[in-house]
Amino acid sequence: MIRYDALDALPVRQALPGLRDALEGHGTAVLVAPPGTGKTTLVPLALAGLLGDGPARRVVVAEPRRIAARAAARRMAWLLGEQVGRSVGYTVRGERVVGRHARVEVVTTGVLLQRLQRDQELSGVDVVVLDECHERHLDADTVAAFLWDVRETLRPELRLVAASATTDAQGWARLLGGAPVVEATGVSYPVEVVWAPPARPVRPPHGMRVDPALLAHVGSVVRRALSERDGDVLCFLPGVGEIARVAGRLGDLGDVEVLQVHGRAPAAVQDAVLAPGARRRVVLATAVAESSLTVPGVRVVVDAGLAREPRVDHARGLSALATVRASRAAGRQRAGRAGREAPGAVYRCWSEAEDVRLTAFPAPEIRVADLTAFALQAACWGDPGAGGLALLDPPPAGAMAAAREVLTAIGAVDSAGRATERGVRLARLGVHPRLGRALLDTPGGGAEVVALLSEEPPREYGDDLAAALRAARRGGDAYAGRWLAEVRRLRTDGESASGDGVDERTVGRVAALAFPERVARADGGSYLMASGTRAELGDGSPLRGAPWLAVAVADRPVGSGHARVRLAAVVDEDTARSAAAPLHAEDQEVRWADGDVVARRVERLGAIELAVRPLRDADPALVREALLEGLRREGLGLLRWTPDAAVLRQRLAFLRLHLGEPWPDVADDALHARVDEWLEPELGRARRRADLERIDAGEALRRLLPWASGEAGRLDELAPERIAVPSGSRIRVDYGNPEQPVLAVKLQEMFGLQESPAVAGVPVLVHLLSPAGRPAAVTADLASFWQDGYKGVRAELRGRYPKHPWPEDPATAEPTRHTNARLRR
Incomplete structure (x- = not known):
């Protein structure tokens, strides 16, 4: 009725x-x-x-x-x-x-x-x-x-x-x-908002981690709500672990019943929550209670303000849930649970000021999730790129490309992205394509392991996949019941509902086939996965000591660069090689490492080195690239730079700065860019660091001079190595500062010179030296120095050096390299 x-x-x-x-x-x-x-x-x-x-x-x-x-x-x-x-x-x-x-x-x-x-x-x-x-x-x-x-x-x-x-x-x-x-406007009962932030700051969520201080605060807010309000309390938490921890803090509530509701909860518990209770209740729930469910008797909502969303770490090949701040839309949905039957209240465990900074709506999964299953569905629908689908948000190109790589590797799509017959079959299995691949390619026994991986087992089952399978087979909990139902759904060959024992080889094969890039070999104190990510086992793990693992579930702890193994199976090398066959390669590897060229033949399974042998006949092109990498990393100082070569480079840098073309740019980046023009053929003949160290950089650098235009012949005219001074000496010019070269000369040798010397039209900076060769004065304008600065220098130095001439009028005096005694002779 x-x-x-x-x-x-x-x-x-x-x-x-x-x-x-x-x-x-x-x-x-x-x-x-x-x-x-x-x-x-x-x-x-x-x-x-x-x-x-x-x-x-x-x-x-x-x-x-x-x-x-x-x-x-x-x-x-x-x-x-x-x-x-x-x-x-x-x-x-x-x-x-x-x-x-x-x-x-x-x-x-x-x-x-x-x-x-x-x-x-x-x-x-x-x-x-x-x-x-x-x-x-x-x-x-x-x-x-x-x-x-x-x-x-x-x-x-x-x-x-x-x-x-x-x-x-x-x-x-x-x-x-x-x-x-x-x-539909409807009749909604008023819901009072109570802002209940923690008294002291708590750490924001990171990965799956939630600050225990926040969970302790949520527990205290539940107790406060029970004391201040009538009716049942519905408390929103991000996940099963957080529900269990808050439930542990509420174990002494006496006549109040505490219920835990989430996707893994037994059907009897779910049904009990949706029926009126005989006594007052606290219902600890994940987002499953946000929508479509009315929990009778609830007058109060306590909202921790957190949610779980999928995230993909493409660099590490890891997919996982991440804890995030819940959106304002989710907050409204949750608060509405308190006003379904009567006026109610929501206690929000954050401040009103924080609330305005929350996102308006939750992030669409299509923006942040692994898109492998979506890409396969789109391919089977006939739109491999999903460009013709009516979607509120287009799928990110990078995530779609990564998904297509996976689907191609397991034979689900062809080179054009169209679904193959195998892909259609995979799409209809109702599990992730990775797991579907493992199911199809594992004759007998695969359904049990795939069912175990399609819904991650409870943490108390441990990190050993074979042991977790034994626990599921023993039954006795809600997870085991769901697991058995999924096994029955997946089976198509009429095998019995439970096996006679655990075939660990099959367990490992399924995990390796589903996650070939996560087959891992022991390497020191951790495991190196074929993807290149390092993974570590927890303390006391029964998997420790296994030479090879197939990692099915992993995450990345806060502050760690390594993954943490959550669920894995022991495999042997043959299984790893077979499952990850597309990742197998044997290549010549020639690179710059430890200060020299390393040439070897490497057999790899992804990032895992299976065998290494020295390579005696390395490809010259690869050797050349390795030498160039060495020059980039350690600098052009690897070449033989004589004093003359270093001076030539400085002179060219000076001319480039002041005259521009056709004088070459000799900065490191420019020289690396033109290496073909000035380091050949020496570079082509080199095989190791020692060969680089024998290359005369000065001789090589001369190849960059503007020979074709004839300007190269003016090098000594425009940027001479030495300049003749009034005494007749030829003094070396220091081009170390290309802005203004320096001429360091004894003061007496410059007597009688009115104008400062210049190179390429640029006055040099004259460092006037005492008879002992120590700096006495610096000037770019000799005429001014003779008029103004010389008197002070003469007064300071002539008593110290009485044997040298110190005329009152240096502008007309005779320049000399000698003492007074030599001059009199």
């Missing part, structure tokens, strides 16, 4: 006429309805014609999570007064409860994606409702794009509804061809 009293109380009923009109007139609609209005339960029943008004239609509702799909189906069946499976059913991975005459089917977006790949027309379905589309999960975005494609090309009569409480309504409207936006 239909529960009309409950249905009539759902505020979204006011929006049904507008929604029907939008679908009849346009075929698509965006439904925006606050939490608790009934958009997930009433709307599908009405569109299916199950409430006695409207034509009979078959409606599929897509939910982002299994728990939400089950709960929505059960709630709709209850509203109809039926058991699940009659008029309303659900399908999630590994579980299907749908009767022959069901008119509403609730599925996860992943299930709908698989169904679309098998039947692009979605035969027999009249309406699809994409619920909670604001969460921007990759599967949901992909489903929306495929459905729009179906409607545009195959079934224009297919009706589409994008529904959410908080979303970019206009963006979705544009995506669905200018769809009308229908809003």
Whole structure:
């Protein structure tokens, strides 16, 4: 018997006429309805014609999570007064409860994606409702794009509804061809916001790490909320580990029941949360409780303000979840849980000032996640680059390129990116393509390991994949039950539900086939993966001492450059070589290392060196590149620079600065760029460092002089090595500073010279020396010095050097290299 009293109380009923009109007139609609209005339960029943008004239609509702799909189906069946499976059913991975005459089917977006790949027309379905589309999960975005494609090309009569409480309504409207936006205002109870930041600063989340001080604070806020408010408390935390730690802090609450709700929670616990409790409750939940679920009795929400989002470290080849600050949209969704049944309150564990700096919406998965599965789905759909798909955000080119590399390596797409027959089969397995590859290529026993890897086992199972498989086989916990259901789904060869023992070779082979770039060899105190990333085992790991591992799950701890192994299997070298065969290579390696050319023949498995032998007949071109690398790293000082060569380089630098072309640029970068012009053929004959050290840099440098124009012959005229001074001496010019060369000469040798010497029109800086060769004065204007500066120098030095001439008028005196005695003779 239909529960009309409950249905009539759902505020979204006011929006049904507008929604029907939008679908009849346009075929698509965006439904925006606050939490608790009934958009997930009433709307599908009405569109299916199950409430006695409207034509009979078959409606599929897509939910982002299994728990939400089950709960929505059960709630709709209850509203109809039926058991699940009659008029309303659900399908999630590994579980299907749908009767022959069901008119509403609730599925996860992943299930709908698989169904679309098998039947692009979605035969027999009249309406699809994409619920909670604001969460921007990759599967949901992909489903929306495929459905729009179906409607545009195959079934224009297919009706589409994008529904959410908080979303970019206009963006979705544009995506669905200018769809009308229908809003349900509803009756929402007021929710008081209580700002409850920690008294002292806490460290921001990094990777999967959450500051224990914040979790301690969340626990204290839950206790505060229990003391200040009535009703049950729903507390949002980012993950299972954080839920367990906060639960540990609330173990002494006495008559208050503490429940832990997440995707891995047993179905009995999930069901208990969705039913009224006999006593007061604290429900610790991940984001699964944000949408589509009403937890009865909740009057208070405590929000830790954190969320988990996928991230890919392409440089290390690691995919993992990262803890981030939750968006403002997520905060509104969470707060709304407190006002579904009565006025409530939300305690936010951050300050009001921080709130305005939060992002408006969560980051779409397509921007940050591993796109391998998405790229395969797009290829199977017939659009390998996804350029023709209606997506709110285009996939990043780099992530798509990385995905295509993986798919090509496992044979899922051809050189043009089109799906192969094997790729189509992989896409229909309902697991990541990597795991699908391992399943297809492991005869017998592969399903158990793939099922284990498709949903990471609990941490208490340990980091040894074979031991984790034994733990799952023993059963006794919720994870083991889900694992067994997934094994049954994956199996196609009729093997028994559980094996007679653990074949560790098979376990390792599956892990290696799924993650070939993560096969790793022991190297010192850590493991070097084929990808080039180093990985470390935890203290006390039973895997320590294994020569080879296949790393299935790894992350990167805060502040560490190495990965940390979370789950791995022991393999032998043959298995590693076989699984990672595309990474196998044997190359000549010629490079500059440890100050000289190193030439060797290397057999590699990715970054892992399997065998190394000296290379006696190295390719001359590779040797030349190694020598050039040595010159770049250690500088041109590797060549033989005689004093004359160094002076030549300085003279050329001076001419380049003051005269420009055709005089060559002899800076390091310029010389490296023109190495072919001045270091050949000597460089071509060199094989090692010692050969470089024998090359006369001065002779080589002369090749850059402007011989063709004839200017080279003016080198000694424009930048002479020595200048004749009045005494008759030829003094060397120091070009070390190309801005202004220096002439260091004894003061008496310059008597009678009125103008300072110049080279290439640039006055030299004269360093006038005492008879002992020590600096006495510096000038670029001799005439001024004789008039003004000389008197002070004469007064200071003539008593110290009485044997040398110190005339009163140096401008007219006779220059000399000698003492007074020599002059008198």
